[in-house]
Amino acid sequence: MLDEDEIANRLLAQEPGEFHFPELYGKGWNRLSIGDKVKIGREFLNAVRKGRFPGVEDTGRKKGGGRVYVKRG
Template sequence: MHPPGKPPADFPGTQTQKTMLDEEDIKTRLLGLEPGEFHFPALYGEGWNRLYIGDKVKIGREFLNAVRKGKFPEVEDTGRKKGGGRVYLKRG
């Protein structure tokens, strides 16, 4: 039994938010990416199309936030969208 007014620990939304973005994997993939503009799905790889749309949105948002926080210093958010997705720039 849980305390009144407090949801049980397994209640949706009460768990600690886990990240879906594997930053180490992304860093490795960035090493093989030529400098220039790119969309995140191209960097993510072929598994992108097997993800549920909600997972794509979440992972894409996590990547954008990581870029903005400087976790991938060679990548910048151009602030543009093209071809259905955000455009990033890898500096060389």
């Protein structure tokens, strides 16, 4: 399950610009099963689309095997 409070805290430290969600999620990402990665990634996408993380947008593009987001600042 996506911990929105933890992600919001990590976003505060994130520099403006494009990023992939696994970069924001952190070290534990590679320990997750593929199913959990898909689920958590989808939860993040839906939260972004609902405006739960102000200043963060889905670019609608994929690059390097993952969806690209942008933090405006």
